[in-house]
């Protein structure tokens with residue numbers, strides 16, 4: 001079946017909403033995490049946030065090893081950035097909600113993130129100068145209603161919106177990017 005049909009595309013107001021914390025890890029949350037991982041793998045992405053499948057909960061899935069042969073899924077519930085470096089670096093980012101585009105975004109090069117996993121354990125992720133460092137920040141942005149567009153000025157936003165419209169008109173699907181990069 002096609003989970004990818006569930007992915008919300010930029011312009012959908014659900015992508016601009018602030019998500020609610022997950023209060024209890026129950027079967028609904030476990031099923032949501034499972035279906036989000038299936039959707040992410042089907043779309044060949046390295047990260048997916050719950051609002052991207054229309055659910056306004058603070059839950060993201062990430063797998064930055066996918067594509068290198070091994071699956072190493074992370075499920076982050078109520079993730080929080082507890083440390084971010086002042087030093088930034090640019091990275092060409094894709095997003096499953098922005099088919100066909102890659103956007104260079106400048107973000108802190110080092111972050112420390114705390115999140116609960118599906119067992120209810122609090123885990124810490126420490127990442128610098130890596131796809132994981134970028135992906136953590138990109139996915140947590142989604143939980144606060146922020147997308148790639150919020151990192152751009154008016155001209156950049158217009159350009160990216162046009163690129164997405166054109167790519168979709170040409171048949172681009174979530175996970176398609178204009179150049180090699182990660183996809184979240």
Ligand code: NI
Nearest residue numbers: 095096097184
């Ligand atoms: Ni994204």
